[in-house]
Amino acid sequence: MRDKLFEDFRATSKSDWMEQVLKDLKGKSFEDTLISQAEGGIHIKPFYTREDLGAEFPLSTIHNQVNPIPSLPGLSPRQWSNTVRVAVGEQNEVSENKKLINALQTGADGLVLSLTGKEDLAVLLKDVEPSYIQIFIEPKDHVLNVAEVFEAWLESKNVDLNDVIGGFLWDPATVSLTLEFYRSEGLEVIKKLLVQFEKYPNFKTFTIDFAHYHHAGGLSFQELSYGFGAFLEHVDRLTEEGVSLELIFKNVLLKSAVGSDFFLEIVKLKVARMLIFQIANLFKHKLDPKSIPFYVQTSYWSKSKFDMDTNMLRNTTEAMSAIIGGCTALEVLPHDLSMGSSRDFASRMARNVSSILKEEAYLDKVLDPAAGSYYIEKLAEELFNRVINGILTVDAEGGWWSMSSLHDIQAEIKETRSQRQDELISGQSVKVGVNKYKQEKANASIDDESEMFDYQLNWSRHALKYELLNSSNS
Structure with missing residues (x-):
């Protein structure tokens, strides 16, 4: 373009955007109204800017590094x-x-x-x-x-x-x-x-x-x-x-x-x-x-x-x-x-x-269409830090095989699974077609996912407990 039209617009900072958001909220809490939560307690803001990131994009080393040419x-x-x-x-x-x-x-x-x-x-x-x-x-x-x-x-x-x-x-x-x-x-x-x-x-x-x-x-x-x-x-x-x-x-x-x-x-x-x-x-x-x-x-x-x-x-x-x-x-x-x-x-x-x-x-x-997205990059930074802490914890506990032999890994995943399934029953989480916009009751047989031993960690489903409580067989 010959005409640099963007020069007619002043640069805006994150504080400028925040000021406008708070004005539009008319006294409502920014955190309670606009911040959501992803799995694992990761907080999701309504918007992200370059200011949310450090000197480099967290994923910069793998931008466009997806598959061989x-x-x-x-x-x-x-x-x-x-x-x-x-x-x-x-x-x-x-x-x-x-x-x-x-x-x-x-x-x-x-x-x-x-x-x-x-x-x-x-x-x-x-x-x-x-x-x-x-x-x-x-x-x-x-x-x-x-x-x-x-x-x-x-x-x-x-x-x-x-x-x-x-x-x-x-x-x-x-x-x-x-x-x-x-x-x-x-x-x-x-x-x-x-x-x-x-x-x-x-x-x-x-x-x-x-x-x-x-x-x-x-x-x-x-x-x-x-x-x-x-x-x-x-x-x-x-x-x-x-x-x-x-x-x-x-x-x-x-x-x-x-x-x-x-x-x-x-x-x-x-x-x-x-x-x-x-x-x-x-x-x-x-x-x-x-x-x-x-x-x-x-x-x-x-x-x-x-x-x-x-x-x-x-x-x-x-x-x-x-x-x-x-x-x-x-x-x-x-x-x-x-x-x-x-x-x-x-x-x-x-x-x-x-x-x-x-x-x-x-x-x-x-x-790589997601490369450089402020939201993706910031979310990656948060997940990366949690994973690094998790790897260090595994090492501090004696390693994966030690934790597994003590059934600590299995117990943690099972506890997480049960909590997520219970949140569906209580309505804290929403699943379309299950506890939101529900279909008529259906037959839901018990899945063959029984874990007879403490070392076992089998596949399961988020909706399993809810289905068993609300099926036409119950």
């Missing part, structure tokens, strides 16, 4: 895979192969395979070309057997080693929260996976799992504090046993889940990326932030049995948080998963969410 010309700058889950279960490999091929032909470009090691992958993955999709492995049992079977299938495909993209979604820490699993066993498995798949540079085998804490009812700072607390302990132990930092960090895969607090979930993913980058720097290892793969699921915790339509809306906003926050692989859980099993319709709708956000909402056209 596409090598092919003409591709959108923002890339993520639309991932669908394949679990053989009682079905045979032939029927599951038809489902996954149909998914790959109708929008999906990533698979997460939930395997026991007994599957015939030649049948299950017939006509699947690993060079064109991302593949993630989630072992249900016998991790090394699963790894052996999967590697044998890769070798049978004669694929370029650089074209195998994905990773093992397996973290011994969170596995130990559902099954009796000990640190020495878990670290030995990680060591073997690191060596076994070292020849596949884009296939990661060292997952940091934040998602489990989320699905169990934990808060954002708890997810990151415990996830990184366990990771740091694993790194210390592995390096003591001779595993190089280079091998560890080039195999890191972040796994998270996003809930319904739209902005806070964006911030959570960004803080996680920033933290792993800074942790690598502390170990004097150079790590490119945009090279860090980030597998993100939508939330099981946020879903209700009372209102399936609202669950679809939640999936959409959660997927948006995941994309804007920086996921490189997105799994949208079916909106009826809270009912125990999903219909084909729900799976198709889940798969379509990612496609619509890419093809119709154009979220792939801007690399």
